[in-house]
Amino acid sequence: MTLIQNFEASDPKLITGLLVLVPVIYILTRSYFSPSPASSVSSTSNPTEQKPKSIMQPARTDLPPPKDDPFTLDELKQFDGTQVGKPIYVSIKGTVFDVSHKGDVYGPGKSYNIFAGKDGSKGLGMSSLKTEHAVPDYGDLEEKDMKTLNDWHLFFLKRYSVVGRVVDLPEAVKNNEVSNVPPPSS
Numbered sequence: 001m002t003l004i005q006n007f008e009a010s011d012p013k014l015i016t017g018l019l020v021l022v023p024v025i026y027i028l029t030r031s032y033f034s035p036s037p038a039s040s041v042s043s044t045s046n047p048t049e050q051k052p053k054s055i056m057q058p059a060r061t062d063l064p065p066p067k068d069d070p071f072t073l074d075e076l077k078q079f080d081g082t083q084v085g086k087p088i089y090v091s092i093k094g095t096v097f098d099v100s101h102k103g104d105v106y107g108p109g110k111s112y113n114i115f116a117g118k119d120g121s122k123g124l125g126m127s128s129l130k131t132e133h134a135v136p137d138y139g140d141l142e143e144k145d146m147k148t149l150n151d152w153h154l155f156f157l158k159r160y161s162v163v164g165r166v167v168d169l170p171e172a173v174k175n176n177e178v179s180n181v182p183p184p185s186s
């Protein structure tokens with residue numbers, strides 16, 4: 001009997017094997033490639049507990065104190081990485097982060113340049129890289145997307161220095177309280 005005959009489609013062992021294997025492979029690849037920062041920002045109260053392996057950069061402990069310099073959305077545009085010698089800034093919920101040292105990710109032509117030189121909170125919340133979503137009006141996000149956005153905000157607070165805040169966010173989100181320091185427990 002040939003190998004192919006041994007594994008006919010109707011073989012119950014093969015079908016059972018596939019039924020187990022396919023979901024397992026899906027779950028493993030999905031958690032590895034998830035764009036949500038949630039798994040990499042989740043902290044555990046037990047330091048000996050094994051954290052899930054993350055492809056994201058680790059949190060930093062050497063960040064300078066946050067600055068509170070005012071930026072208009074128009075002023076932010078010059079910090080999109082296209083102007084030599086200028087830093088690259090990303091704003092989330094109005095908090096402006098200096099991401100210059102990750103030019104490989106936020107620089108011109110790189111994967112997440114869509115968020116450089118602007119506040120693209122809505123797109124971050126929606127896990128979208130579309131230009132039309134990279135806008136600051138995050139007020140109408142549904143609950144799960146708002147959580148994703150807050151996770152990103154925390155992710156950035158732990159990894160990038162805060163250089164200021166956007167002073168002309170759209171009316172709907174203008175007065176939202178946004179922290180510019182990571183919580184002490186994290």
Ligand code: HEM
Pocket residue numbers: 033034035055056057102105112123124125126127128129
């Ligand atoms: C199949 C889809 C995706 C894959 C495989 C992927 C992969 C990655 C990888 C490997 C990193 C780490 C990059 C590094 O630190 O050098 C990363 C970071 C990141 N991803 Fe994605 N991603 C995907 C989709 C998305 C989407 C749709 C968004 C839109 C919000 C997104 C937003 C981000 C952001 C903001 C970072 C953080 C970069 C940082 O500052 O460290 N990703 N992603």
